[in-house]
Amino acid sequence: MVTLGYILRHIREEKRxxxxxxxxxxxxxxxxxxxxxxxxxxxxxxxxxxxxRVYDIEDATTLLVQRQSDEIxxxxxxxxxxxxxxxxxxxxxxxAYGSQYLSLFMDALYARPIALESRRYIGSKAKLIDWIxxxxxxxxxxxxxxxxxxxxxxVVTKAAxxxxxxxxxxxxxxxxxxxxKAFFGDGDFDETKIGEILDYYxxxxxxxxxxxxxxxxxxxxxxxxxIAKRVGYIRQDxxxxxxxxxxxxxxxxxxTLIYNIDRLANTVGHFDAYIKKPIKYQPLRLRMIEAEAYxxxxxxxxxxxxxxxxLNADVAYIDPPYNSRQYCRFYHVYETLVKWDMPELxxxxxxxxxxxxxxxxxxxxxxxxxxxxxxLDVRYIAVSxxxxxxxxxxxxENKISLEQIKSIxxxxxxxxxxxxxxxxxxxxxxxxxxxxxxxxxxxxxxxxRR
Ligand SMILES: C[S@@+](CC[C@H](N)C(=O)[O-])C[C@H]1O[C@@H](n2cnc3c(N)ncnc32)[C@H](O)[C@@H]1O
Numbered sequence: 069m070v071t072l073g074y075i076l077r078h079i080r081e082e083k084r085x086x087x088x089x090x091x092x093x094x095x096x097x098x099x100x101x102x103x104x105x106x107x108x109x110x111x112x113x114x115x116x117x118x119x120x121r122v123y124d125i126e127d128a129t130t131l132l133v134q135r136q137s138d139e140i141x142x143x144x145x146x147x148x149x150x151x152x153x154x155x156x157x158x159x160x161x162x163x164a165y166g167s168q169y170l171s172l173f174m175d176a177l178y179a180r181p182i183a184l185e186s187r188r189y190i191g192s193k194a195k196l197i198d199w200i201x202x203x204x205x206x207x208x209x210x211x212x213x214x215x216x217x218x219x220x221x222x223v224v225t226k227a228a229x230x231x232x233x234x235x236x237x238x239x240x241x242x243x244x245x246x247x248x249k250a251f252f253g254d255g256d257f258d259e260t261k262i263g264e265i266l267d268y269y270x271x272x273x274x275x276x277x278x279x280x281x282x283x284x285x286x287x288x289x290x291x292x293x294x295i296a297k298r299v300g301y302i303r304q305d306x307x308x309x310x311x312x313x314x315x316x317x318x319x320x321x322x323x324t325l326i327y328n329i330d331r332l333a334n335t336v337g338h339f340d341a342y343i344k345k346p347i348k349y350q351p352l353r354l355r356m357i358e359a360e361a362y363x364x365x366x367x368x369x370x371x372x373x374x375x376x377x378x379l380n381a382d383v384a385y386i387d388p389p390y391n392s393r394q395y396c397r398f399y400h401v402y403e404t405l406v407k408w409d410m411p412e413l414x415x416x417x418x419x420x421x422x423x424x425x426x427x428x429x430x431x432x433x434x435x436x437x438x439x440x441x442x443x444l445d446v447r448y449i450a451v452s453x454x455x456x457x458x459x460x461x462x463x464x465e466n467k468i469s470l471e472q473i474k475s476i477x478x479x480x481x482x483x484x485x486x487x488x489x490x491x492x493x494x495x496x497x498x499x500x501x502x503x504x505x506x507x508x509x510x511x512x513x514x515x516x517r518r
Contacts, residue, residue, distance in 0.1 A: 069141070072116070072134040077105035079123050094118040111135060157351075164350045181358040182327045184226055184251050188337040190398060192221045193387065193452065196505060199488050200452065201227045204383060207484065207509040208448040211382035215446065217372045218387045220395075222248050229362055232383075238368040238375050240424045241395060243326060243402035245369040250323035254363045255316030259356070262320055265309075266354045269302050277301045281410045285418055290334055290401055292347040299329055299352075299405070307408055320359045326402050328354045338398035341417050373427075373436060377443040384444050387452040388428040388437070390466045396424040433467035438476050449510040451477065454503065473508060481513035 080090060091098045096115055103109040111119070116135055120128035140159070144152040162169050174180075185194040193200060201224075205211075214232040216225045218239060225237040229252065237248055249255075274294035279287075282300025287293035306313075306321045313321070333339070334347045368375055372388070389395060396403060400419045404411060411420035427436040441449065453473055455466055477483040488505040 069146075071107045072111065072131065072138050073105045073107045075131075075134060076111075076119060076123075079125075080105070083123060085122075090119070090122055093122045110138065157353075161351055161353075164348075176355070181356050182324070183358050184221065184247075185223055187221055187247075187327060187330055189221045190338055190393070190395070191387070191389070191454075192223060194221065194223045196452075196488060197223055197227050200224065200385075200450075200507060201231060203486050203507055204385070204448075204450050204509065205231060207511070208383050208450075211448060213381040213383070215379055215381035215384045216387075217376060217384055217440075218389075219244065219248065220387065222251060224385055224387070225252065225365070228385075229365060234364045234366075234381075235362075236366050236368065236379055236381060238370055238372060240369055240371055240426075241399060241403060242369065242406045243399055245367065246319045246406050247323045247326065248367045249316065250319040250357060250359055252360060252362050252365050253316055253319065253367055254361050254365070256314050257316045257320055257359060257361070262317060262324075262356055265321065266324065266356060269298075269305070269354050272298055272301065274298050280304065282405070285413055286401065288347065289342045289418065290339060291329065291332060292334070292349050294349065295329070295332055295352050299325065302354075303405055303408055316359070316361065320357060322406055323359075324354055324357050326405065327357050328352060333401075339401045339417070339419075340393075340398055373440050373443070376440045377445075380445045382446060383448045383450060384446040385450045385452070386440070388433075389426055390428070390433075390453065390455075390468060392429045392465075392467065394422075394425055394429050396422065396426075429467065431467070434472055434476075437468055437473070441476050441480055444480075444512075447512055449477065449480065449508075449512060451508040451510075453506045453508065470506070477508050477510045479516060481510045481516050483508055483510040 080087075087098050087101050090096070091101055094101075094115070096104075096118065100109060104111045104115070113132065113135070116131050117128050120131050125131060140156070144155060146152055161172065165172060185192075212233040213235070214228040215236040216222075216228060216238065219225050219237045220239060222237065222239075222244070225235055225248065228235045237252070239245065239248075274297045277297050280297065280300030282291075282303065283293060283297040287296035290296070291299065302325055303322075306318065306325070310318055329352065332350055332352060334342050336343070376384070397419060400417075403423070404413075404420055413420055427433060451473060453470065455470070474483065474485070486507045486509070488507070
């Protein structure tokens with residue numbers, strides 16, 4: 069094995085320096101120098117620095133790193149290379165993830181696939197889901213079909229699949245659509261085959277890869293450069309092997325990529341901007357998402373208002389954006405990753421040309437909402453509303469007011485309002501004086517239509 073001693077001997081011989089001369093220049097005894105070079109003794113930090121000086125090595129850290137790695141290797145069980153490599157990877161992850169390592173370890177310990185809820189997404193109802201579902205079920209007694217009109221992460225769809233006989237789910241973002249197909253969509257998939265592909269992706273070293281669309285554009289910005297290189301390579305590889313995959317497998321691989329890089333993104337949780345600081349390297353080790361195949365779901369990627377006029381269900385759940393922040397702009401990097409059409413990117417935030425801009429984020433939001441509510445062919449309408457209004461930012465101001473929602477819903481039938489206590493979404497820790505989570509449930513009555 070190549071040790072620090074072996075390297076030092078190599079350097080000395082290249083410089084044609086006898087041991088005695090090095091000993092005179094460093095003050096290290098000749099016998100000790102010899103033991104260091106043959107690996108019988110470990111050089112102290114001070115001795116390494118002395119030798120670096122005599123050998124004209126400007127960056128002594130490179131030698132100190134060798135010394136430290138010798139210490140690590142010395143404690144490894146080298147008879148079992150596989151075990152030794154696993155221990156090294158665990159040590160690397162501990163250093164990189166710090167306190168976050170515990171949750172990663174627990175997931176790996178029980179070989180847990182990544183859950184749908186683990187994604188960072190503005191407006192996700194993950195923390196409110198029990199309250200939302202219990203309230204809807206109580207109000208909409210006997211309902212069997214459910215329509216998640218603005219599904220976002222899909223957490224409401226996931227809960228509905230366990231509660232209702234049939235679920236329609238919709239969102240116009242390409243990335244969300246692939247995620248629903250991966251987590252819920254019907255279709256065959258071979259877990260062993262996907263596991264083998266992921267093992268291959270996990271074995272790839274970034275240094276061996278050429279630059280690609282993802283690394284050139286997002287490297288050092290939204291993602292650490294070597295991670296960006298691997299992401300671009302993996303995405304292209306998924307595309308290249310598409311013919312050998314079922315549609316479900318293709319979606320699982322892309323969703324797995326998104327879910328695993330989500331926590332590595334150099335952002336505050338969305339891609340409106342990246343953090344302007346050097347990015348700390350964190351290892352990327354792909355773990356499969358929690359894929360299931362349901363035969364009682366239909367997945368759509370349409371404008372919600374168009375679809376609302378075409379479907380019939382017992383319950384429609386409406387959770388649109390309520391301010392001017394467009395979701396297609398927040399999650400543009402995932403949209404580009406999914407479409408993989410390598411668009412030209414603009415501005416500091418590297419966004420592509422706009423697509424799927426929502427009327428709900430504009431001054432036409434009230435019209436859009438009214439049009440939707442009057443076009444729905446359902447027995448119950450459930451509407452989520454929150455007023456995460458931030459007085460400092462006009463873009464976070466709600467486009468549809470509470471009163472407008474109540475008044476529009478009231479024209480389709482008797483409407484009840486439920487307010488969620490803070491402990492549901494906040495574990496009681498943060499003070500949200502102004503934060504309200506409301507759920508309106510309208511029992512549609514055709515005699516109300518006006
Ligand atoms: C508040 S989020 C929904 C959050 C979701 N309930 C959850 O728990 O994750 C609103 C979603 O509506 C989608 N959206 C906005 N306007 C849309 C439209 N006109 N048609 C379809 N989807 C739309 C956005 O892409 C976004 O994912």
